[in-house]
Amino acid sequence: MPLQPARTVEELRELRELTGNENGAQRIAWTETWERARRWLRGKLDFAEHEVDEAANEWFTLRGESDRALLIGGHIDSVPNGGWLDGCLNLLAGVEVLRRLHEEGTPPLTVRLVNWADEEGARFGRSLFGSSAAAGSMADQDELRDRTDAEGLRLEDAVRAYGVDLDRATDARRQLENAAAYLELHIEQGPVLESLDLPLGVVLGTFGVERHLITWTGQAAHAGSTPMNRRRDALAGAAKLALDIRRIAAETGDGAVCTSGAVVCRPGIVTSVVETAEQLLDQRHLDARKLASMLDEAKRASEGFAGEENVEVAWSKIWSIEPILFDERLIELADEAVTEVAGTSHRLPSGPLHDAAEVSRAGIPTVMLFVQSLRGLSHTKLEDTRPEHLELSVQALDRLTTKALDTLS
Numbered sequence: 001m002p003l004q005p006a007r008t009v010e011e012l013r014e015l016r017e018l019t020g021n022e023n024g025a026q027r028i029a030w031t032e033t034w035e036r037a038r039r040w041l042r043g044k045l046d047f048a049e050h051e052v053d054e055a056a057n058e059w060f061t062l063r064g065e066s067d068r069a070l071l072i073g074g075h076i077d078s079v080p081n082g083g084w085l086d087g088c089l090n091l092l093a094g095v096e097v098l099r100r101l102h103e104e105g106t107p108p109l110t111v112r113l114v115n116w117a118d119e120e121g122a123r124f125g126r127s128l129f130g131s132s133a134a135a136g137s138m139a140d141q142d143e144l145r146d147r148t149d150a151e152g153l154r155l156e157d158a159v160r161a162y163g164v165d166l167d168r169a170t171d172a173r174r175q176l177e178n179a180a181a182y183l184e185l186h187i188e189q190g191p192v193l194e195s196l197d198l199p200l201g202v203v204l205g206t207f208g209v210e211r212h213l214i215t216w217t218g219q220a221a222h223a224g225s226t227p228m229n230r231r232r233d234a235l236a237g238a239a240k241l242a243l244d245i246r247r248i249a250a251e252t253g254d255g256a257v258c259t260s261g262a263v264v265c266r267p268g269i270v271t272s273v274v275e276t277a278e279q280l281l282d283q284r285h286l287d288a289r290k291l292a293s294m295l296d297e298a299k300r301a302s303e304g305f306a307g308e309e310n311v312e313v314a315w316s317k318i319w320s321i322e323p324i325l326f327d328e329r330l331i332e333l334a335d336e337a338v339t340e341v342a343g344t345s346h347r348l349p350s351g352p353l354h355d356a357a358e359v360s361r362a363g364i365p366t367v368m369l370f371v372q373s374l375r376g377l378s379h380t381k382l383e384d385t386r387p388e389h390l391e392l393s394v395q396a397l398d399r400l401t402t403k404a405l406d407t408l409s
């Protein structure tokens with residue numbers, strides 16, 4: 001039986017029925033609904049060998065002529081009130097590819113589909129749990145142990161109920177020992193492909209991220225008695241920077257994005273000039289040098305604004321990650337696969353991180369395919385993609401799998 005992409009769309013709808021409600025998908029990791037989805041997925045793959053690793057990732061294996069393995073991945077967990085495609089499209093497209101390979105006989109390489117545990121981090125705020133454990137990059141076990149969810153339940157206890165011992169989670173690394181390459185299909189979750197009227201794209205890598213807290217310090221003063229030219233208004237500095245990062249992003253180009261996501265003002269009353277403004281800044285770029293220069297430029301600009309407003313400014317890093325570039329040879333193959341299926345290909349970076357970034361960081365050649373998201377929406381029940389585009393995406397993943405098997409064997 002050849003590939004049946006329409007079956008993937010039917011199965012996505014089936015999963016939506018099984019694990020969603022009127023507010024959207026509810027497959028939050030380490031919950032009963034997540035487990036129901038995992039059981040359902042296992043039922044679809046009864047022809048493959050099944051294994052759960054130390055980080056609760058599930059592996060479905062088709063033995064090939066060689067032990068070297070081509071990996072295809074996705075995540076069945078969702079955010080609360082999530083969309084019907086994020087993460088599970090990857091898996092169900094992978095299911096269809098495995099079916100096709102299984103019916104054709106023994107593939108030249110072993111092919112494994114992985115359902116990563118807790119990609120979203122929706123409950124405990126720790127994204128990429130399973131893939132970072134398998135990549136060996138998870139290093140925050142001590143901090144994770146005491147993380148709690150909104151109900152006060154500890155992460156350590158929640159994961160133990162699913163067989164995970166935090167101290168042994170990175171033993172999942174052995175799963176990547178024979179990995180020759182990793183492929184992941186995902187919805188774009190942004191508006192770029194739709195704006196270009198293209199169904200599919202090839203992902204070059206994931207953005208590097210710089211996240212900083214900027215503290216502006218002025219002087220609280222009476223709103224009535226303090227003349228405008230005597231004020232030391234911390235918010236004025238933050239406001240100038242919030243606007244100037246648009247210029248910085250535009251001048252840097254190539255997809256650069258800068259966001260000032262919050263400013264907290266104190267004393268925060270209507271009758272006082274702002275004494276302190278705590279501002280959050282997030283900057284992203286695929287090019288490490290450009291990312292670094294965007295950060296330098298924002299710092300320089302902030303010092304200028306501090307001078308103009310007679311306030312002080314201090315920066316502290318919250319978190320950062322380097323850009324992760326996918327494998328050039330696999331990008332070429334992905335371009336070929338997308339062009340064959342859709343007529344035109346387009347290369348684009350990914351703003352969000354994905355499990356693929358962790359696998360790539362572990363040194364496994366990696367590439368991702370994106371399929372258009374309608375209105376660019378995700379992490380909401382409004383998330384959607386046209387059925388015909390979903391079908392094309394299954395075909396593209398299938399073609400890419402064949403090309404990767406041919407190239408690697």
Ligand SMILES: [Zn+2]
Pocket residue numbers: 075086087119186
């Ligand atoms: Zn996802």
